[in-house]
Amino acid sequence: MAxxxxxxxxxxxQFSDAGLASPLNDARWLMAYALAGEGNADSPRTPAGLTEVFAASGDPEPVIFAEWVARRARREPLQHIVGAAPFFGYDLYSDSRGFIPRPETELLTEYALGRIRAWxxxxxxxPNLRPADGVVRVVDLCAGPGTIxxxxxxQLAEFLRGQATSSPADYRWLRTIEVTGIELDPAAVELGQENLTYFRRAGLLGEQLDVRLVEGDVRDLGLLDDLGLAGRAQLVVANPPxxxxxxxxDVETGADPAIAVFSGDDGLELMPHVATAIVRAAAPGAQVAVEHDDATGDQTREILIAAGLSDVEKKQDFADRDRFVVGRAAPRQASQ
Structure with a gap:
């Protein structure tokens, strides 16, 4: 045995012969997960650390590794092979039911987190900024398996834990932060519920975070009213198809559900509906961030402006390509 x-x-x-773009990185990635063992039903697999992998270099290869290599050589996504995907420092369940998280989406998440923390x-x-009911609301449209x-x-739960130690009096007004994900595909919602259960079980959400994933269509504006979200969200994010x-x-993208990837001939079929839903959900002055195809930054910006958002700007990804657009809802009008 090797x-x-x-x-x-x-x-x-083998991966190089199969035409994979990063053969050595893929091999190391799979080995890190193989060395970590089988995992359990209560949490996604997590990889062994670099030190553990180095220390095990002379050990026999794990039995599962050869099977995983064969699957990867057939271009099966790494995340589907191990059943897990890292995102923003967390481990998520990953399989064919949901869109695989991309590193580029971490940039949108980082931006959105900075905006809501600043708010x-x-x-x-x-005090005049605070919701009367003490509930701060975040809406994640086209949420997939709940990634963003x-x-x-x-992250907000961690932020609140820090504030409870350093300045508890400043946040006595805050009753709950409510995060609502809305997703059309029931299979993705099912996967998202598994991720939500894991986050709760792992103690990642804390007592002041109320998270829900809802099956629904962003084109159905009545849904936002039914969920009590119309005009009430301080942050709205979206990663639509x-x-x-x-x-x-590529073959890996083809493994994602088509409903999570494609959006008409120009990729913008759903975007006007997303923009309308954003404006519908947003409280006055709410922050907004929307991911888009790298070729449609200008069009996405124009769609959001036409929907009524202001201060709309394009943001770039790691390769300096247009990747998401940010903006804000109109502020509350001063009383006469």
Whole structure:
């Protein structure tokens, strides 16, 4: 039987022969998960650390590794093979029911987190900003398996824990932060519920976070009213399907549910509905962030402006390509 280091080198050669873009990284990624063991039903797999992988380099390769290598050589996504996907420092369940999280979406999540944290800090000092019921609301449209919403919720729970230690008096007004994900695909909602259950079980959400994933269509504006969200969200994010339906995609993207990827001939079929839903959900002055195809930044910006959002700007990804658009809802009008 090959050692861990020998198995990684052999796998990298197989992946190179199969035409994979990053053969050595893929081999190391799979080995890190293989060395971590089988995991359990209560949480997604987590990879072994670099130190553990290095220390095991002379050990026999894990039994599961050869099977995983064969699957990856057939271009099955890494995340589906191990059943898990890292995102924003958290581990999520991943399989064919839901869109695989992309690193680019972490940029949108980081931006959105910064905006809502800044708003909370302002509200702590400015009582006129605070919702009358003490509930701060975040809406995640086209939520998929809950990727963005859950990461934001866990980060906000951590933020509140820090504030409880450093300045508890400033946040006595805050009763709950409510994060609502809305997703059309019932299979993705099912996967998202599994992720939500894991986050709760792992203690990542805390007592002041109320998270829900709802099956619904962003084109149904009555849904926002039914959920008590119309005009009440301080932050609205969206990662809708945005790839033109005729586009060629790689095999890995083809493993994602088509409903989560494609949106008409130009990739913008759903975007006006998303923009309308954003405006419908947003409280006065709410912050907004929407991911889009790298070729449709200008069009997405124009759609959001036409819907009534202001200060709309394009933001770029790691490769300096247009990747998401940000803006805000109109502020509350001063009373006459």
């Amino acid at each position: 050692t861990v280091s020998e198995a990684v080198r052999t796998a990298a050669r 909370l800090e302002r509200a702590a000092a400015e 919403g859950l990461a934001l919720a866990a 945005y790839v033109p339906s005729g586009s060629r995609t």
